[in-house]
Amino acid sequence: MIKIIVSLLLWAALVSGLSCWALAEESMLNSDNGLAVHGYDPVSYHKEGPVKGQESWSSVYNGVTYHFASRENFELFKNDPERYLPAYGGWCAWAMLDGQKVDVDPRSYKVIAGRTYLFYNSFFVNTLNKWNDRATASAEGAMVEQADAAWVSLIGGQ
Numbered sequence: 001m002i003k004i005i006v007s008l009l010l011w012a013a014l015v016s017g018l019s020c021w022a023l024a025e026e027s028m029l030n031s032d033n034g035l036a037v038h039g040y041d042p043v044s045y046h047k048e049g050p051v052k053g054q055e056s057w058s059s060v061y062n063g064v065t066y067h068f069a070s071r072e073n074f075e076l077f078k079n080d081p082e083r084y085l086p087a088y089g090g091w092c093a094w095a096m097l098d099g100q101k102v103d104v105d106p107r108s109y110k111v112i113a114g115r116t117y118l119f120y121n122s123f124f125v126n127t128l129n130k131w132n133d134r135a136t137a138s139a140e141g142a143m144v145e146q147a148d149a150a151w152v153s154l155i156g157g158q
Contacts (some may be wrong), residue, residue: 022039027157029089030103036064037118040106042084043073045116050107061085086116086149093117094127097143099150102127112144 014134032038041053053067056075061081068074077084086109088096093110095102105121108128119128135143 003045029062029090030101034063034065037086037090038064038104038106039067041069041073042086042116043067043076044069045086045109046114047073050109064140083114084116086118088117088147089155090118092120092127093147094119094131096147099154101154106158112140117144124150 001127002009029057036042039052040050044051044053047059052072053070054070055067057068057071058065059074059077059081066077068077087093089101090104092100092104093100102120104118106118108119108121108126110117110128110131118132119126119131121128130132
């Protein structure tokens with residue numbers, strides 16, 4: 001009886017381990033049931049600011065779906081998706097300074113050197129404000145480098 005229980009426990013551990021491994025790549029991207037940036041148009045951050053995308057203008061890239069506010073934004077993304085992807089897989093840039101994946105408020109953002117950085121925002125704390133308080137023109141580059149290094153460590157140098 002004990003052998004059967006041990007065998008079942010080992011089998012369950014193996015199956016759950018394989019499931020975690022299969023989901024590891026997807027979990028590196030912040031998505032809500034496969035929808036990136038909480039449905040916001042990633043191109044809009046580089047134009048008028050965050051705008052909710054439409055399901056009728058959507059594209060799947062790296063296994064997640066992106067919605068767009070217009071055909072123009074959809075085409076821009078299709079032609080150069082890497083340009084419009086949020087940094088750190090869409091996770092909070094402030095939390096990435098500590099190597100943590102934290103969900104974001106897609107309306108809390110900053111574009112730095114042409115790259116979109118998203119931030120956590122709740123009733124009590126807006127990490128974009130924390131980022132801006134800590135950042136100066138010279139220090140912001142170092143903060144980005146620190147968060148970049150943490151992201152590379154999290155994704156295993158892929």
